[in-house]
Amino acid sequence: MSEFHTKTWGRRTRVTTVVAGIGILALVATGCARGANTGGGDESGDAVASSPGITDDSITLGITTPLSGPTAGPGTCTVAGLEAYFGAANAAGGIEFGDGNTRTVEIQALDDAYDPQQAAANFEQLKDSVFAMTSGLGTPTNRAWREAAIDDEVPQVLIMTGDPLFSNTEESPWQLGFVPIYQNEGAAFGELLAASGEDHKVAILAQNDDYGEGYVEGFKEAIEGADNVEIVEELTYEATDTSVDAQLTELAASGADVFFNAMSITPLVISSLQKAQELGWLPSWFLPSNTSSPTAILEPGGATAFPGVYSVSFAKAPASPAFAEDEDVQNFLTNLAEYADYPDMPAFPHCMWSYMIGGTLEQVFAEMTEPTRENFMEALRTVSDYQAPLMLEGTAVDTTEDGQPAVSSVVVQKYNGRGYDTVEAFE
Amino acid sequence: MQTFIQLVVDGLSTGSIYAALALAIVLVNQATGLINFAQGGIAVLSAYIAYQFTVWGLPLILAILASVVVSFFIGAFIERYLMRRFEKGDPDTAVVVTIGLLTLITGICAWIWSYNNLQFPSLFPLDTVTIFGAVVSVRSLGTIFVIVVIMLILQGLFLGTKLGLALRAVAINPESASFSGLKVGRLLMVGWGLAAALGAVAGAMVAPQLTLTPGMMDGALVYALAAVIIGGLSSPLGAVVAAWLIGVLENLAAVYVPFIGYDLRIAVPFILLFIVLILRPQGLFGRKVVVRV
Numbered sequence: 001m002s003e004f005h006t007k008t009w010g011r012r013t014r015v016t017t018v019v020a021g022i023g024i025l026a027l028v029a030t031g032c033a034r035g036a037n038t039g040g041g042d043e044s045g046d047a048v049a050s051s052p053g054i055t056d057d058s059i060t061l062g063i064t065t066p067l068s069g070p071t072a073g074p075g076t077c078t079v080a081g082l083e084a085y086f087g088a089a090n091a092a093g094g095i096e097f098g099d100g101n102t103r104t105v106e107i108q109a110l111d112d113a114y115d116p117q118q119a120a121a122n123f124e125q126l127k128d129s130v131f132a133m134t135s136g137l138g139t140p141t142n143r144a145w146r147e148a149a150i151d152d153e154v155p156q157v158l159i160m161t162g163d164p165l166f167s168n169t170e171e172s173p174w175q176l177g178f179v180p181i182y183q184n185e186g187a188a189f190g191e192l193l194a195a196s197g198e199d200h201k202v203a204i205l206a207q208n209d210d211y212g213e214g215y216v217e218g219f220k221e222a223i224e225g226a227d228n229v230e231i232v233e234e235l236t237y238e239a240t241d242t243s244v245d246a247q248l249t250e251l252a253a254s255g256a257d258v259f260f261n262a263m264s265i266t267p268l269v270i271s272s273l274q275k276a277q278e279l280g281w282l283p284s285w286f287l288p289s290n291t292s293s294p295t296a297i298l299e300p301g302g303a304t305a306f307p308g309v310y311s312v313s314f315a316k317a318p319a320s321p322a323f324a325e326d327e328d329v330q331n332f333l334t335n336l337a338e339y340a341d342y343p344d345m346p347a348f349p350h351c352m353w354s355y356m357i358g359g360t361l362e363q364v365f366a367e368m369t370e371p372t373r374e375n376f377m378e379a380l381r382t383v384s385d386y387q388a389p390l391m392l393e394g395t396a397v398d399t400t401e402d403g404q405p406a407v408s409s410v411v412v413q414k415y416n417g418r419g420y421d422t423v424e425a426f427e
Numbered sequence: 428m429q430t431f432i433q434l435v436v437d438g439l440s441t442g443s444i445y446a447a448l449a450l451a452i453v454l455v456n457q458a459t460g461l462i463n464f465a466q467g468g469i470a471v472l473s474a475y476i477a478y479q480f481t482v483w484g485l486p487l488i489l490a491i492l493a494s495v496v497v498s499f500f501i502g503a504f505i506e507r508y509l510m511r512r513f514e515k516g517d518p519d520t521a522v523v524v525t526i527g528l529l530t531l532i533t534g535i536c537a538w539i540w541s542y543n544n545l546q547f548p549s550l551f552p553l554d555t556v557t558i559f560g561a562v563v564s565v566r567s568l569g570t571i572f573v574i575v576v577i578m579l580i581l582q583g584l585f586l587g588t589k590l591g592l593a594l595r596a597v598a599i600n601p602e603s604a605s606f607s608g609l610k611v612g613r614l615l616m617v618g619w620g621l622a623a624a625l626g627a628v629a630g631a632m633v634a635p636q637l638t639l640t641p642g643m644m645d646g647a648l649v650y651a652l653a654a655v656i657i658g659g660l661s662s663p664l665g666a667v668v669a670a671w672l673i674g675v676l677e678n679l680a681a682v683y684v685p686f687i688g689y690d691l692r693i694a695v696p697f698i699l700l701f702i703v704l705i706l707r708p709q710g711l712f713g714r715k716v717v718v719r720v
Contacts, residue, residue, distance in 0.1 A: 070640055071542075072542035208689075236690065237689055238689070241689075241693075242646040245437045245678075246689075249430060249682075250430065266544050267544055267640070271636055271637070278564040279555075302553065
């Protein structure tokens, strides 16, 4: 028997295998993300006094969020901030609820790796043991179990997605988004530019999905009727692309002096900043709140080369010298290290956002008169003009407005080489 | 015209990254007759190793060289203790094993270094030079240059040295090669080792651009495999030319063919693949395999 496999048959078959393999890999690489439509949840008709996940002395919150995969950095933050807030609250004796009980808050977080199917499975796993789901990051992942949450009447609230669907009470009775919707952010940029009084040519690069479209929609609505702002070129890219060099080349040729880059992929933002410099194209930049981190994006991208990099925010940046002495920020960093096992300076705003969610939930708990999910949803809608910890001057939590997320107010900020300063006008 | 030149140079630069990986795939194929899907994963691991060396304080160029050496041994080790068990069997099984290996290595990288994007310093400065009015980055030119050099070395290795000849002999007919006194096992290890070392160079060139993450090479691997098939499995030159063709055509199609645009440009290499395979089943530069019946 031959000791070695002699390959007299193989070439053509081999090529077929390889081509098939390429096809499989291409599918994997482009990550066919389709929202899983889990229509689960049979009506269990027995009305229990209190909902799952709550006792007289504790309440359990569930999170499904990416803890591994490319989005793990921000995802880990969505849990850490919440753990920091409630860890400190538990250590101080717990949270006082509107029904007179003082409860400690437990958190159960599961990893969905930004995979919609996994997120839906996580929800099924958690729904009977947690009182409410909160804080999880991601539009496709939160969408995947939105209908199941409605069917099972489980709150899916104060989640991190800019998708307006979650803040529409009619469509999503058991949901509420926390962070500003994409349109809010895009509109803030548009308003700033329209109010500048100078003529501006704008180039736009947008992610080819709801995220990119939402930003551009908000921006366009805000500049409607402003005759000093003209969009000279508008291109898209796919979230799976590994390079946007060609787009940048084309946009640079448009001669725009303002570049609105509605992009959610960290490495691509860094390489766009670098590419624009290589091309010698130095416009002012507008970047979304989730991809404008000074340490993770702007520094490696060499953003100081541009006349201005603008983003929107509603959270104090702990790394910024402006807040080095801020009591709010110092408490936050202490709690983050102590209760969330997160000793580093957060590179993502999600750490601050989930900390604010903790504060917002405490407000809601104080309004709850019965330990039920229905009562919680009613209480949820009563928070107005609440200045959560770490919130910037000029922004607040307001859950009373239908069609808007808990935070719909943002301030525009400009990069100062280390962190951001709030600006009143486009310079 | 300026935009056109710009797009071509950028295309050559992205194409060079695909080419680096494609060359490694060709190398393993020449040595073992297999297509190694894990090549991208091994390149990512090498990039992480180089990153770790820089963290330990080695200057970048030494860190990359050290990673190239370490990667050579990792490649040889994988061949000797894992792939050897599958090489004698059905080649399709071995291909599936390499796909499994890709997933495993990605997981190991994530386990050790996390999924966060790490900043990997670039060998080349962020400077630019102007060529015919188009602004070309030194990084693009550097990447292209490195690939051309490696390609020439490989082409020379296969066609002009005893080792290259031995490698090819082992791939074509291990049994006869073994009878002629070649140390087949060692040659297979050398083939895998060289491919991993090459992957280390590719990884170090890609990482500054994409930032270092465990899945960094996934997209590039798909293009590299397409380049290998288009160029012909046996030709380093073919792999590089095909990779460049893919990079350039992708850019040009996106900008100049409105119907394709940026959304469909991922299809360009595969349309090219079908056309080439229909016209020349052995690839652009491949050798026809003739079997006597």
